[in-house]
Amino acid sequence: MSGCVICNKPLEVEIEHNSDPENENGASSSSKALAAAPETVPDDVQLTCGCHFHWDCLLSAYEITSCPNCAKDIATTGDGVQKVLCTLNNEGGLQEDLDILPLLTEESYLKAYPEDRKARAFLEFCREGDYKAVVDMLLDDEVDETEADAEGDVEMSCTDHPEKELGIDRMLRYQDPIGDMQSGLHAAVQAQSREVAWLLLLLASNLPLLDFPPQVFQEAEAMGIMRGLTEDKIDIRSLRDENGKTAEDIAREVGGVWVGWTDNSRLAI
Template structure:
């Protein structure tokens, strides 16, 4: 078997089985079956230069444009777009000519700026239009200390309307712009995902759009979740953010049309 050029170990990985598989069928609730053995799967990233890596080993050693082992150029260009192609073999099978440059770029960025991991996860949920996941992040009590320090001056207020609102360090997350993704904001992403529900939520929490402009059901939903708008006058209005192409969320909405008909031209998505 070939080995990883970085750690010189076989190109495989051991993974713990799912928890439900750790119990024998029909076993009593008071007795556990012996711990299940680790399952072994292939873990092989073969670059175009011929070098093989474990995925984690490649992430740890990755250098832009060149193989971290032999220093050969591993980038190619297709239709003007740079790629890093590989043959990936894992538990899902074999994938040939897979472009892993976006993943490598993402991981390299997070290695340099680990404090942005939560904000990037939030933005990815916005891109997917995953309203529930965004809500879960906003309600997450486990705020990183770094986020608390950065956002201690005026955070979005969140908490039950029956008691004192709790300040959560999410101000920066709400207004984060992706430096490796055309400076897209969460509102840009929500518009592209055609999620009006998510757009309303972001406007409620991170814009100065007058509260009278919001439908009653938006307030009812926010109240049921324990979410309230904090002070926004001294903060960047999310509607003013522009991507690397100089486009606001409203500009993108105009291009998409459809669900955004009636949203543009009235300062709902732009100021």
């Protein structure tokens, strides 16, 4: 095994370093950094067929369940679940029998539908309950997909054709076609993130404004966010996953922080 079967380069990658700070004498150490040999770490994905790849090279060439080099079937089935196992050696160390099929499936989907990349990133932040990242993504679209009022608030009213354009409306109501058709609200409920759930309800549901705690409005106002027109759009609470479950159904199963919510039907239409 001499290198990656795609690019034929060694199975390693250089590590980028930030600019070196000045040393105690006030002199820059950049000259020492330039003189030193670049630091490298392993970057080796070995499939069950025996072929070795750089991770990026595999992503750019794979066929999901067959090796892009030798064409052998690399899929296995265990416990009724299909997997693509590999031995991965990278900066994090050596991992054997690692299932990379979910990552390969997602990359395959994004190859076919690159316009969904932003919506999938948004959904992932909802899954992580990362409120700040969710807000940042919404505000990043403000130039193209929002209207500002006289005070500079961002009104979340977007494209009239969410099926054709990737805008805020589509991000808010996006359902994962390779992840059980879950919406951001499903994901926020499973992550037990009240903050993300309140934000999605504010921007993508018809839940009466009187049902929102004052703190939700205070935080939204501080970020310059306000609800746009929602009556002519799909209420995010009505979206169902591939098992026919709404976010309310998931909340009843999860329990915990959602007990009061399900009692008050905040997640139901």
